[in-house]
Amino acid sequence: MNSTESSLSNGTNASSTNAEAIALTAGAATWAVFDAHVQICLITLAAGLVLGQLLQNLRKLWYTKTLEAYMGKFYNNLRCSKVWNLLFVVCLTMMCFLHVMRFEGQAYAQPLEMLELFGALMYTLEMLVYWIFTTAKGSTSQLDFFASYMALGCIITVSTMYRWFAASDSRFSFGFFASVRLAGMWFSWLTRKGNSRLRPTDHYVRFAMQFVGGVFAASSMVKEVETLKGQRPNYLNAAQPPEESPSAQRQWSVGASLYYMCVNTSKTGFGDLLPRSSAGQVVAIIATLYCVYLVGGVLLKLMRGMEQAAGGCNASDYSPRFSQKHIVVTGSPSFQVLRDFLEEIYHKENIEATENLNVVILYLAGQRKVIEQLDIFLSNPSESRKATRIWAVEGSALKASDLTRVRYKSCVAAYLLPNMFGDDLEKEDIGNVIRALTMKKQCAYIRILALLMKAENKESLISVGLAEADVVCMDELTSGFLGKAAEVPGFLCLASILCRTSREQDVTDLAAAPRWGEDYSLGLVDSLMEMDLSSAYHNIPFAEVCIDVMRQSDSQAFLIGLSEEPMYPSDKTNYLLFPSRYHRPDFLQDRIIKGIFIAKD
Known part of the structure; x- marks a missing residue:
C-alpha cells in the first residue's frame, strides 16, 4: 500500500515537474x-x-x-x-x-x-x-x-x-533598444515642430527622454541575460557553471531591473538585487558605465542649456563668464549680413581661436524682425555651438547706458556693420560714423572695425580715431577688383574660384542649381597651391601641360601658372600667371620651375 502510494506520488510529482518544465520552456529565452x-x-x-x-x-x-x-x-x-x-x-x-x-x-x-x-x-x-x-x-x-x-x-x-x-x-x-531610438526621434520632432527657437523646457524633456530610454535599454539587457535558460557560459570559471535559479524570472521583473540600474547609477548599492551569473555581472558593469555616462552627459547638457537660456536673443544685458572674451557688434545690419558675419567668426577653421569668444549684438528697436530671423537660424541643431555664444541686447550705441549693458569697455573689439541691402547707403555710412564717434568718446582704447559702403566717408571714420587698416569700403574693394582684372587677365576668375563659403552646401541646392552654379559650388572647396613640376614637361607648350595635368588628376587639379625660383639669393622669383598657350617651360636654366595649381586641399 505504501509502495503503491509512493509510486503514485512520484508519478504525480514527475508529471507536475514536466508540466512546469514545459511551461518554462515554452516562449522562454535561451542562451542558444x-x-x-x-x-x-x-x-x-x-x-x-x-x-x-x-x-x-x-x-x-x-x-x-x-x-x-x-x-x-x-x-x-x-x-x-x-x-x-x-x-x-x-x-x-x-x-x-x-x-x-x-x-x-x-x-x-x-x-x-x-x-x-x-x-x-x-x-x-x-x-x-x-x-x-x-x-x-x-x-x-x-x-x-x-x-x-x-x-x-x-x-x-x-x-x-x-x-x-x-x-x-x-x-x-x-x-528593447528601440527606446534609445525613440529619444532621438523626440529631439528630431522638437527641432521641426515650428519656426521658433527651442525653449529650455524642450531641452529638459529631451535630456529626460535620453536618460529614460538609455536606462530602459540597459536594464532590459541585464534582465534578459540574467534570466536566460539553458547552459550558461561561465566566463570566470568554466569548470563550475552556476546553478540556475528557478526564481530568476520572478526576481528580475521589468520594474526590478529598472530599480537595479537606478540604484547602481546613483552609487547607492543596497545589495538587495544583484546578478548571479558571470555573464550577467559583465553586462551589468557595462550597463552601469553606460548609465553613468548618460547622467554625466545629461548634466553637462543641462548646464549648457541653462547658460544658453540665461543669454541668447532675448537678454536684457550681457553677463560675461570667467575667462571668456567677447566682441560687440552694432550698426544696422540685415539678417544676411549678421548671418555671414557669424558664420565667418565661428567657422570650423577658427574653432580654437573662438573657443572662449562670445558675440554680443547691440541692435535697434526697429531690428526686432532681424533678431527673430537670427533666433530661428540659431535653433537649427547644426548651429548649437553658435547659439550658446551669441547674445542679443536691444539698445543703441549712442547711449552710454546701453554700451554699459553690453560691457563695451571690457570687450576685445567692436564691429560696425551696415545694411548692405538698404535703399540709402549714404545714410548707413553716416549712422556708423556717428556711432564710432560716440563709442570712441565712451572708451578710446577699444579697437573698432567698420564696414562702409562709400569710400568718401572713410576719412570721417579715420578722423574719429579708427585706424585706416580697420576700415573697409565696399565700393573701393569693388573698384580695386575691376582695376586688377584690367591689369591681369583672368584675375576675376581666379578670385571667384578661391572664394570660400562659410556655410555648408546643401545637396538640394546643387540639384536645383544650373550647371554653372554646380561647378561654382564645387569649386568653393579648392585652394591655390604651389608644387614642383615634373622635368618631363621641358619645352612642352603650356596648353598641353595644362591638359595633361588635368587628365592625370582626373580633373581634380588645374595648372594656372608657373613660378621660376632662382638658385641664387640675389635673383628674384618670376611668377607667370596665365602665360601664353605657346609658352614652353625651360628646365635647363638656372631656375627651379614650379607649377601653380588650383586643387582641393
Missing part, C-alpha cells in the same frame, strides 16, 4: 537563441560595413551626384513627414511595449506583432536610404557612420525580423 541573435546582428553589421566600404571606393563607377541629390531629398522628405514620424514613433513604442508584455508573460493581440514587424521594415527603409545617400556623398568614413547610426538600427531591425521570420517561439529579441 541569444547567441543566434548576436551572431546574425554581427554578420549583418560586418557585411554592411564591407559592402559600404566597397561601394565608397568605387564611387567613380556610378552617378554619385545624381544619386546623392535624389537620395538626400528622399531622406529629408522622410524625416520631415509628420505621418511617417508619427507612425514610426508608434511602431517603436510598440516594440518596447511588446518586450515588456512578453517578459511578464502577459497575453496580447496578434496584430500588435504585425505592427512591430512593420516598424522594423520602416526602420530598414530609412537606414537603406540614408546609407546610400551617405555612401554617395562620401563625406564620412563608413566606420564612423556605422558606429554612430547604423549599429543601433541593425541591432533592432535584424533581431526583430529574425525572430519573426525564424518562426521561433522564444520571446527574446533586441527590440
Whole structure:
C-alpha cells in the first residue's frame, strides 16, 4: 500500500515537474537563441560595413551626384513627414511595449506583432536610404557612420525580423533598444515642430527622454541575460557553471531591473538585487558605465542649456563668464549680413581661436524682425555651438547706458556693420560714423572695425580715431577688383574660384542649381597651391601641360601658372600667371620651375 502510494506520488510529482518544465520552456529565452541573435546582428553589421566600404571606393563607377541629390531629398522628405514620424514613433513604442508584455508573460493581440514587424521594415527603409545617400556623398568614413547610426538600427531591425521570420517561439529579441531610438526621434520632432527657437523646457524633456530610454535599454539587457535558460557560459570559471535559479524570472521583473540600474547609477548599492551569473555581472558593469555616462552627459547638457537660456536673443544685458572674451557688434545690419558675419567668426577653421569668444549684438528697436530671423537660424541643431555664444541686447550705441549693458569697455573689439541691402547707403555710412564717434568718446582704447559702403566717408571714420587698416569700403574693394582684372587677365576668375563659403552646401541646392552654379559650388572647396613640376614637361607648350595635368588628376587639379625660383639669393622669383598657350617651360636654366595649381586641399 505504501509502495503503491509512493509510486503514485512520484508519478504525480514527475508529471507536475514536466508540466512546469514545459511551461518554462515554452516562449522562454535561451542562451542558444541569444547567441543566434548576436551572431546574425554581427554578420549583418560586418557585411554592411564591407559592402559600404566597397561601394565608397568605387564611387567613380556610378552617378554619385545624381544619386546623392535624389537620395538626400528622399531622406529629408522622410524625416520631415509628420505621418511617417508619427507612425514610426508608434511602431517603436510598440516594440518596447511588446518586450515588456512578453517578459511578464502577459497575453496580447496578434496584430500588435504585425505592427512591430512593420516598424522594423520602416526602420530598414530609412537606414537603406540614408546609407546610400551617405555612401554617395562620401563625406564620412563608413566606420564612423556605422558606429554612430547604423549599429543601433541593425541591432533592432535584424533581431526583430529574425525572430519573426525564424518562426521561433522564444520571446527574446533586441527590440528593447528601440527606446534609445525613440529619444532621438523626440529631439528630431522638437527641432521641426515650428519656426521658433527651442525653449529650455524642450531641452529638459529631451535630456529626460535620453536618460529614460538609455536606462530602459540597459536594464532590459541585464534582465534578459540574467534570466536566460539553458547552459550558461561561465566566463570566470568554466569548470563550475552556476546553478540556475528557478526564481530568476520572478526576481528580475521589468520594474526590478529598472530599480537595479537606478540604484547602481546613483552609487547607492543596497545589495538587495544583484546578478548571479558571470555573464550577467559583465553586462551589468557595462550597463552601469553606460548609465553613468548618460547622467554625466545629461548634466553637462543641462548646464549648457541653462547658460544658453540665461543669454541668447532675448537678454536684457550681457553677463560675461570667467575667462571668456567677447566682441560687440552694432550698426544696422540685415539678417544676411549678421548671418555671414557669424558664420565667418565661428567657422570650423577658427574653432580654437573662438573657443572662449562670445558675440554680443547691440541692435535697434526697429531690428526686432532681424533678431527673430537670427533666433530661428540659431535653433537649427547644426548651429548649437553658435547659439550658446551669441547674445542679443536691444539698445543703441549712442547711449552710454546701453554700451554699459553690453560691457563695451571690457570687450576685445567692436564691429560696425551696415545694411548692405538698404535703399540709402549714404545714410548707413553716416549712422556708423556717428556711432564710432560716440563709442570712441565712451572708451578710446577699444579697437573698432567698420564696414562702409562709400569710400568718401572713410576719412570721417579715420578722423574719429579708427585706424585706416580697420576700415573697409565696399565700393573701393569693388573698384580695386575691376582695376586688377584690367591689369591681369583672368584675375576675376581666379578670385571667384578661391572664394570660400562659410556655410555648408546643401545637396538640394546643387540639384536645383544650373550647371554653372554646380561647378561654382564645387569649386568653393579648392585652394591655390604651389608644387614642383615634373622635368618631363621641358619645352612642352603650356596648353598641353595644362591638359595633361588635368587628365592625370582626373580633373581634380588645374595648372594656372608657373613660378621660376632662382638658385641664387640675389635673383628674384618670376611668377607667370596665365602665360601664353605657346609658352614652353625651360628646365635647363638656372631656375627651379614650379607649377601653380588650383586643387582641393
